[in-house]
Amino acid sequence: MHFVETRLAKLARAGDRDAFEELVQLYKDKIYHLAYRMLGNRQEAEDAVQETFLRVYMNLERYDEQQKFSTWIFRIGTNLCIDRLRKKKPNYSLDAELPEGEGGDWYSMLPSEDATPEDRVIVSETQRQIHRAIETMPDKYKSVVILKYLQDMSLQEIGEVLDMPVTTVKTRVHRGREFLRQQLEKLDSGK
Incomplete structure (x- = not known):
């Protein structure tokens, strides 16, 4: 290719x-x-x-x-x-009330090309929460998380795209995941 x-x-x-x-x-x-x-x-x-x-x-x-x-x-x-x-300017609130949904491994919930209609219904609410959580992420984490989990790029490729060392990419992916986990836990506990 x-x-x-x-x-x-x-x-x-x-x-x-x-x-x-x-x-x-x-x-x-x-x-x-x-x-x-x-x-x-x-x-x-x-x-x-x-x-x-x-x-x-x-x-x-x-x-x-x-x-x-x-x-x-x-x-x-x-x-x-x-x-x-x-x-x-950001126009979202971190405390916006969102419907409750199961937490779990957020990136495994992202839509897959071959999901059945039933699968889509089951995970659509969680996906909505994940997408809202991604929107609230600081930009420096947002780009690496999207390239890693939605574009399925390697850390090396992300480093090349963003012109930054792989160690920085790794740190940002880790922190981005941590940020999302915290956002989803807030939703689960209804805060």
């Missing part, structure tokens, strides 16, 4: 519109999911996807073929989302 994307990026850089369109098709859903989880709003996520691809297109000549295209595009998308989060 890495080879295919590099070839497409080279063709796109040379002005091949079909090659660029193929890159868009490969990544638009992944970038949308990333943006939606980070921004918590469909319209903003769609805007972030468009802006990501616009930046990719404008900066194709800067793409370094030695690195994975996925790393490069996720870096652009993540940085855009972080910029958007910085610009908007």
